[in-house]
Amino acid sequence: MPADTDAREGGYDVFQRSQGDGPDRRPHRTALVAGGVVLGALICLVLAAGPPRPLTAGEGPVPTGQEIFRFDTFGDEQLWTDKLGMHQVIESSLDPQSALALGLKIDVDALPAELIAAIQLGLVDLTDPATTVELIRLNAVVGVVGTVEQVEGRSRLTKVGITCALCHSTVDDSFAPSFGRRLDGWPNLHLDPGKIIAASPAIPDGARDVYRSWGPGKYDPRFNIDGLSTPLVIPPAYGLAGVKKETYTGEGPISYWNSYVAVTQMGGHGSFRDRRLQINIVQAPDLVTPKLPDLRDYQLTLEAPPPPAGTVDPTAAARGKIVFNKQGTCARCHIPPHYTDVNLGRLHAPAQTGMDKAYALRTTTKKYRTTPLRALWQHPPYFHDGSAATLLDVVEHYDEHLKLGLTDQQKQDLVEFLKSL
Ligand code: HEC
């Protein structure tokens, strides 16, 4: 019995209201640049650049799917601020260097030109948490949305929440490592969500050790439900158009999973019910459900990025395609064009492909979905638990488990074909 995922009729008035409470747009001084008379002028320049980009770039009040994906916290400040106190953690200790070390990314399009120039001149203090607060005020930290207010003459981060983009977007590093233009749908495999959550003083010691154990690029979306820990590789959110069921275990369509994550993981203020998991969360107003259709439609526009020019040998890939279809027997499950058989209603017992069963057993299906192969070049490691570091490891795994007897040449060719998908 599928959970309630149909969007109910509902306006966007709540979103508008939360925008009204949004980031403080009044210019104010921050510790962006080290003090000094000469630099004072620079600060003025930066501030004169005007208010940060509004959350909603479009004309109308209704946020687009892209805006929901990038900027909507669904009211999850109730978790990240009220319960976890992350606004205080950020203010007191998260300088930009530490933020980048945790895998957070900076959207250069959100930075005023003067600030970019100041960063280039080395005038911005990247060891001061106040700089992080300023970056959040500018809406430049991908997947992090905060409210900065003047309290007793100081800029204070009074609220913070997260968005889908935290885990499912990265940047192209065009300005500097971790500074660049947004790449929506690309998994942020540098991000260490467990370590971020573990920084909250509200997390009990036992749980903190578990959160710290996950490592970059991984997250366990059930730990807070069943207390077990088998972290998953953060998957891409692109290349899913035409794929009928989402997640490693084929839990349901995109909106089912989006609703699950927004309410039970991000802590959004919405309702989610699934009898199979014995979860019944009802929160009014529901800031999640009415947005699910637009959020889904946006994800369906995200295409898998092709491999960079010159990185695939077409002749070897053509030979590899034959291995994929014939001796490798890959195509009996990875059926083109999406390279999955989930559209035929098939899922696979863990033993069938030699996978660890621990995660599957915690889910509603107990099986793994044949992962739709998309932009494999972009997102190592592979398999739900990241047990294959490279595509050659994937091929070696299948060669052994399915007793394929591939030659070294065939393995190399198959890898070349996989890189081309
Ligand atoms: C804390 C990190 C995190 C956040 C935030 C997050 N996700 Fe995910 N997402 C994951 C992980 C981990 C999985 C893998 C879950 C699984 O397959 O069981 C996943 C799976 C998915 C999938 C399935 C991909 C596939 O191959 O089937 C989609 C789509 C998705 N997320 C979209 C979203 C959207 C939309 C949001 C915001 C509502 C969101 N995610 C928020 C970590 C995150």
Ligand code: HEC
């Ligand atoms: C019996 C069905 C089946 C066959 C045959 C099969 N696969 Fe898979 N494949 C799966 C399943 C199920 C998964 C998901 C496993 C997991 O994530 O733990 C998967 C995952 C993968 C992944 C990981 C994708 C990612 O994004 O993490 C790759 C790559 C892959 N398979 C390639 C191949 C190749 C190459 C072959 C042939 C040598 C092959 N598969 C044969 C079912 C199959």
